[in-house]
Amino acid sequence: MIITNTKTYEDTYKHKGLRIQLVSQLRDRGITDEKILGAISFIPRHWFLDNAFTEHAYQDKAFDIGQEQTISQPYMVALQTQLLSVKPKQKILEIGTGSAYQAVMLAYMGAEVYSVEIDPVLHESAKNMLKVLDDKLHKGTSFFQKNIKLFLADGTQGLPDFAPFDGILVTAGAPEMPEPYLMQVLKGGSIIIPIGTAKKQKINRFTRVDTNEFVREQLEDCSFVPLLGENGWGKTK
Ligand code: SAH
16 A cells, blocks of 8 residues: 655645734744744745644644654744844854754845754755745745755754854754854854753854854753754764
8 A cells, every 4th residue: 555645735824824823922922023023924834844733833832843853943943043133145054954944934034044954854855845845935946945055964063164154053952062163153143052951951142253252142941952963962863
């Protein structure tokens, strides 16, 4: 017997209405950047989840995307993006492609995104997701495929061949700051990274104020999946 897992890509008025509600919740929680809120109301988040979870896509919660990984909670995606204060044309390095939702948000806001994933299955499905989005939302152009470059690698090394970046966004929890990131962000740019234990972290922002000087801010509590790899929790896939 062949079971085909058909995924439908509809975006109904109901979905759009749920996104408007989500945007208003995020606004109440302190997300004020209209470009971020605009991205959230544009991107069909339910396409990044299994059809079975469509109903949950617009609750402000993290969700399983297979391979023991999650699509981050919309509030965390928005908060980290706001902390990065991304501007059009900036080069942004994202660690942990996952479902590609965060990368798509950054590209929608005009960034040139370099996103690294350690898990081959997620890396492949992210590639496919970009194709789907281009087909469905950009009438067959390759906007997302052009503006998001996907890499299968241990992201705790950064991407030395493509550095420097205007900003670095880490979407998995690290035990400490991976050293290689420090030299890969431009002066004036920031690294946003959850740091703490494997289960609980705080969002940290390190801003490079001078060649050898960073200002560190320790911000909100959060709970991301562990950052694996050499300069993370060590294990690899
Ligand atoms: N940004 C994602 C959420 C990612 S969850 C989204 O928008 O959906 C964290 C991701 O980091 C997982 O997909 C996990 O496989 C990946 N990851 C963990 N350690 C990594 C590493 N060292 N390098 C690259 N990706 C890593």
